[in-house]
Amino acid sequence: MGGLICVGVISGAHGLRGEVRLKSFTADPSAIGAYGALLDETEKRSFKVRIAGRGKDHLIARLEGVDDRNAAETLKGVKLYIRRTALPDPGEDEYYHADLIGLAAESVDGKKLGMVKAVHDFGAGAILEIEALMIPFTRLTAPKVDMKGGRIVINPPPDLPDANEEEKR
Known part of the structure; x- marks a missing residue:
């Protein structure tokens, strides 16, 4: 800090x-x-x-x-x-954006999601940007590239966060 x-x-x-x-x-x-x-x-x-x-x-x-x-x-x-x-200490449940950048982000069940890369505020509240997911581009981790369908099928490593869990909320 x-x-x-x-x-x-x-x-x-x-x-x-x-x-x-x-x-x-x-x-x-x-x-x-x-x-x-x-x-x-x-x-x-x-x-x-x-x-x-x-x-x-x-x-x-x-x-x-x-x-x-x-x-x-x-x-x-x-x-x-x-x-x-030079900044005063933030109050309870208040944070300086700069203090959040670099913190590890984890799901409530302990899965690692990445690091906080940035905090954006577009007027409707702060949004955390968690570092982009990076997966090796190999035949094992990306077994199918579907250009016509506009997608890549990923065989995720075991520690990859489950995006579907967040969508259920």
Whole structure:
């Protein structure tokens, strides 16, 4: 649970005076400026952020020391981070998405399902992305490839999760 947490990304320049378009990943997007100086992934550069406005799907921000469009354009794609230790401990039954990534996922009966690869939130609640299932592509594990039918018949290894159990719910 240590390290850096990505809280936003600079998506491009805005205007001529060094403002940037900023995509915030914080629960309250405009709160990204309240975390103090944000770091790049190398931790060699830090940026003090002041929110100057809102676009349709982004914030417009001023970064201390970025005073013209050329300087702002060089920052396109820079991810902005805070130290995990700067965040308060989550409440009971609350979790930071970054803390869930990398956890082992198991079924209620103990079958290994994989590792949490990502947590997505499209507005209707968080969705866990469990790492993709990977099976060796051999005659034993994939005995039939049915191109016309659009399927591959899999002879699963014994520890493969049973997707049908989830469908019964």
